[in-house]
Amino acid sequence: MTGGRARLTFLGTGTSQGVPIIGCKCEVCRSKDERDKRFRASALVEYEGLTILVDAGPDFRMQMLRLGISHLDAILLTHNHKDHTGGLDDVRSLNYVDRRAAEIYCERSVLEDLIREYPYVFKFPKYPGAPEWMLHVIDERPFIIRKDSSDKELVWVHDVGYHYRLPDGQLIPTARSLDDMIDEAPKAVAASSDGSTASLRSAPPLASLRSAPVPPLTVPRVAWVEPARLAATAPSSDSERSDAGSLRGTPLSPPRGRRGVDSVPVSGGTIVTPIRGLHDKLPVLGFRFGDIAYITDMSSIPESEFAKLEGLKHLTLNTVSYKPHHSHFSLDETLALADRIRPQFTWLTHLSHSFPVHEQFSQELKRLCAERNIHSVVQPAYDGLVIE
Ligand SMILES: [Zn+2]
Ligand SMILES: [Zn+2]
Numbered sequence: 001m002t003g004g005r006a007r008l009t010f011l012g013t014g015t016s017q018g019v020p021i022i023g024c025k026c027e028v029c030r031s032k033d034e035r036d037k038r039f040r041a042s043a044l045v046e047y048e049g050l051t052i053l054v055d056a057g058p059d060f061r062m063q064m065l066r067l068g069i070s071h072l073d074a075i076l077l078t079h080n081h082k083d084h085t086g087g088l089d090d091v092r093s094l095n096y097v098d099r100r101a102a103e104i105y106c107e108r109s110v111l112e113d114l115i116r117e118y119p120y121v122f123k124f125p126k127y128p129g130a131p132e133w134m135l136h137v138i139d140e141r142p143f144i145i146r147k148d149s150s151d152k153e154l155v156w157v158h159d160v161g162y163h164y165r166l167p168d169g170q171l172i173p174t175a176r177s178l179d180d181m182i183d184e185a186p187k188a189v190a191a192s193s194d195g196s197t198a199s200l201r202s203a204p205p206l207a208s209l210r211s212a213p214v215p216p217l218t219v220p221r222v223a224w225v226e227p228a229r230l231a232a233t234a235p236s237s238d239s240e241r242s243d244a245g246s247l248r249g250t251p252l253s254p255p256r257g258r259r260g261v262d263s264v265p266v267s268g269g270t271i272v273t274p275i276r277g278l279h280d281k282l283p284v285l286g287f288r289f290g291d292i293a294y295i296t297d298m299s300s301i302p303e304s305e306f307a308k309l310e311g312l313k314h315l316t317l318n319t320v321s322y323k324p325h326h327s328h329f330s331l332d333e334t335l336a337l338a339d340r341i342r343p344q345f346t347w348l349t350h351l352s353h354s355f356p357v358h359e360q361f362s363q364e365l366k367r368l369c370a371e372r373n374i375h376s377v378v379q380p381a382y383d384g385l386v387i388e
Helices: 060-067 088-098 108-117 254-259 303-309 331-341 358-371
Strands: 006-012 042-047 050-054 074-076 102-107 133-138 143-145 153-157 161-165 171-173 182-184 270-279 282-289 292-294 314-321 345-349 377-380
Touching (some): 006 292, 006 314, 042 060, 042 282, 042 292, 060 088, 088 102, 102 108, 102 143, 108 133, 303 331, 331 345, 331 358, 331 377
Parallel strands (some): 074 102, 102 133, 292 314, 314 345, 345 377
Antiparallel strands (some): 006 042, 143 270, 153 161, 282 292
């Protein structure tokens, strides 16, 4: 596997409702142990100079505040369930302080769900203050994240909204169409001998991959009415300020220049390896960074993916209950996987209140691993735990 050493901080280790659960009076939900207070599942990964977030659920805001985070190079989404994407509106705060759009990496199916569920993010011209996202489409092939992918400064113009500042000082709207917000993440060449070479595959048009059409949110026919206060720095060409018709197809989209397939260099960047799994019948992705693999919300892993999990130091696995579950691993399944994959450490996440309080659960796992001769140290993760 390519890549250097990674460091992962668990920001949330709870199941979809979190722990404690609203209204529940069980022993776990009433526990005073901080390790029994679990935000929705999320992890912060520091890897090759990048700060990467995996999933941004409803607790995203508190998770960022708790660690004092003001910059993210990338947000990777495992799948589109609200406990993993429900906090994406709150990237607005990072947009403002970091002066960058949020760089979000997800599968095409997740992207289409986001377009439906966050329509205001994809409306053009944008409502002032709506979140600024840049979406990079990935699949189960290794892909590349670049440190400099956010090289356009986001400028907040009061009452008008975000603009990009171009090198010559010109301010232009951040996006005029879906094309300005979406690209295909560059893929790493799996056969690369030195790990440094990358190749690029261009994406087919968004709507062509599925029989279901992309929702009717591609609204490029709306004219951008240039605010008077921007007149001094705005494009001077009459054709760029006239009616909607003349805006269609104009090469004004700032992100294309830096994100477009033709402008991305084919080497450098950090390679992340996705791991395909199924969450019941829903395809989801886990991610490997160096010798750490973060897997959540899976109930099965195809045989073809196990090669990506060889030689791990740390593995996380979602484990929701003792009993079999239709969309998550049960404890028995997790222990069997830990024994098969054999990372040095296996950390359980997406935990529910059906397990005992943390300390008791930890002891129980030690006993079970000894009894079953499991070839990995299996322990419950907890919010704030750092592994490297
Ligand atoms: Zn979940
Ligand atoms: Zn409870």
